[in-house]
Amino acid sequence: xIDKKVYIExxxxxxxxxDSEVVVSILKDHGYKHTGNIGEAELILINTCSIRDNAEQRxxxxxxxxxxxxxxxxxxxxxxxxxxxxxxxxxxxxxEDIVSLLAGPDAYRDLPSLIAEAExxxxxxxxLLSREETYADISPVRMDxxxxxxxxxxxRGCNNMCAYCVVPYVRGAERSREPGSIISEIKNLRDKGYxxxxxxxxxxxxxxxxxxGHSVSFPGLLEKAALVDPLIRIRYxxxxxxxxxxxxxxxxxxxxxxxxxxxxxAQSGSSRVxxxxxREYSREWYMKRISAIRSIIPDxxxxxxxxxxxxxxxxxxxxxxxxxxxxAGYDFAxxxxxxxxxxxxxxxxxxxxxxxxxxxxxxxxxxxxxNKLSARSKKQDVGRVFEVLIEDRSKxxxxxxxxxxxxxxxxxxxxxxxKKGEYVNVKIEGCTPATLxxxxx
Ligand code: SAH
Ligand code: SF4
Ligand code: F3S
Numbered sequence: 001x002i003d004k005k006v007y008i009e010x011x012x013x014x015x016x017x018x019d020s021e022v023v024v025s026i027l028k029d030h031g032y033k034h035t036g037n038i039g040e041a042e043l044i045l046i047n048t049c050s051i052r053d054n055a056e057q058r059x060x061x062x063x064x065x066x067x068x069x070x071x072x073x074x075x076x077x078x079x080x081x082x083x084x085x086x087x088x089x090x091x092x093x094x095x096e097d098i099v100s101l102l103a104g105p106d107a108y109r110d111l112p113s114l115i116a117e118a119e120x121x122x123x124x125x126x127x128l129l130s131r132e133e134t135y136a137d138i139s140p141v142r143m144d145x146x147x148x149x150x151x152x153x154x155x156r157g158c159n160n161m162c163a164y165c166v167v168p169y170v171r172g173a174e175r176s177r178e179p180g181s182i183i184s185e186i187k188n189l190r191d192k193g194y195x196x197x198x199x200x201x202x203x204x205x206x207x208x209x210x211x212x213g214h215s216v217s218f219p220g221l222l223e224k225a226a227l228v229d230p231l232i233r234i235r236y237x238x239x240x241x242x243x244x245x246x247x248x249x250x251x252x253x254x255x256x257x258x259x260x261x262x263x264x265x266a267q268s269g270s271s272r273v274x275x276x277x278x279r280e281y282s283r284e285w286y287m288k289r290i291s292a293i294r295s296i297i298p299d300x301x302x303x304x305x306x307x308x309x310x311x312x313x314x315x316x317x318x319x320x321x322x323x324x325x326x327x328a329g330y331d332f333a334x335x336x337x338x339x340x341x342x343x344x345x346x347x348x349x350x351x352x353x354x355x356x357x358x359x360x361x362x363x364x365x366x367x368x369x370x371n372k373l374s375a376r377s378k379k380q381d382v383g384r385v386f387e388v389l390i391e392d393r394s395k396x397x398x399x400x401x402x403x404x405x406x407x408x409x410x411x412x413x414x415x416x417x418x419k420k421g422e423y424v425n426v427k428i429e430g431c432t433p434a435t436l437x438x439x440x441x
Contacts, residue, residue, distance in 0.1 A: 006032040012049025017152040021140030035422035048084035050373045052339035070098045083170040106130040111441045129172035155201035163278045163346040176209040190211040196233040205243040219251045226255035235259045249296040261408040265305035269324030301407035303332035307362040309359030310338045311350035330375040372439035378431040388426045411436040
């Protein structure tokens with residue numbers, strides 16, 4: 001098996017991006033080279049997402065679009081991996097017979113034998129979930145060509161059981177990765193010239209690793225990560241409001257290289273809806289966490305996720321979401337229409353009773369409000385100076401560079417001979433809806 005080529009396409013969240021790098025690493029050790037050109041691959045893997053129905057529809061569409069490749073080169077193997085493979089199992093192959101390999105998120109070590117099985121003409125399937133797998137010993141093959149920022153997965157799975165969410169079913173129970181392997185991965189990235197690391201998990205602040213009477217929690221891990229090198233920026237995502245402790249906020253405040261940004265999904269501003277969602281906090285409790293962030297880390301940006309039109313949501317509940325957003329003054333948000341996922345608690349126990357046109361209208365109101373808040377957040381930065389880590393050339397102009405502030409806002413400025421991977425102080429002079437514009441001082 002010399003020099004076969006694998007092409008991998010990744011959908012869904014940052015966790016899937018990190019997993020694809022683990023997959024390429026496992027395959028590399030078994031004679032596969034990664035290619036960015038689907039036409040030259042003997043193995044095509046689609047790393048999938050199930051979070052909303054439209055995420056799955058996109059993948060069915062993609063499989064249709066690549067089915068001609070299988071006719072052209074009958075020997076190629078097309079595999080579906082990740083969350084949708086886990087959710088739908090063998091039924092994927094019944095629906096789309098170009099798929100001959102399925103691997104769930106905890107089955108990637110088994111890929112070499114699954115591929116061998118598929119090569120011999122069989123359908124190869126492993127969708128077993130694990131209580132231990134964290135891929136701790138595998139060093140991911142970085143596929144991002146810029147070489148400045150990177151993801152490091154610190155835990156897998158989720159124990160939260162939010163009523164609407166498919167993640168606990170497709171990713172299994174929560175487990176934390178051994179801290180030594182996390183820190184050595186960060187050091188390794190540092191040695192390769194990387195300057196920013198995002199610690200990843202579905203709920204990073206419930207990270208807990210215990211061994212022989214000694215345990216490391218998320219604030220402890222974050223501190224160890226920050227101490228690797230003051231020139232390495234540390235970010236993390238996602239945090240669950242119920243686990244956001246003052247201890248964590250104090251660690252962030254203490255280390256300037258821990259970025260001033262917290263993604264703290266609210267989902268809804270109505271305590272009644274939050275209870276139905278099984279989020280384990282109320283509107284008031286969430287507001288107190290935001291106040292704690294504002295008092296302990298005054299320059300911290302805050303972003304959120306919002307779901308519009310969850311089961312039984314009334315106009316009054318929706319208005320509470322809008323007023324919470326306004327009060328919090330989010331810098332950024334991901335906003336979604338509720339999509340019922342089979343097998344979840346909401347699908348089993350509640351009626352998806354908000355009509356689609358009402359969901360759409362509420363979502364549009366949420367988006368319009370967030371656009372206003374995002375614009376306000378950027379305007380407030382005009383006239384201030386921020387440290388920016390340069391990530392790339394600007395997409396629009398060769399002579400300009402782009403990077404992000406600690407608060408995770410994109411800034412664009414004239415290059416003045418500076419290069420990616422460097423830190424510069426940028427004075428913000430204006431902004432567009434998506435970007436801060438400035439100059440190096
Ligand atoms: N673990 C993260 C989020 C993972 S999913 C957290 O708890 O914050 C990312 C976002 O997708 C969620 O925050 C939620 O806003 C949205 N989402 C999840 N399930 C959904 C569903 N069934 N319909 C619509 N949006 C959903
Ligand atoms: Fe889903 Fe809730 Fe877990 Fe996030 S915390 S992955 S929304 S169950
Ligand atoms: Fe999607 Fe799986 Fe991530 S369902 S959001 S790719 S954990």
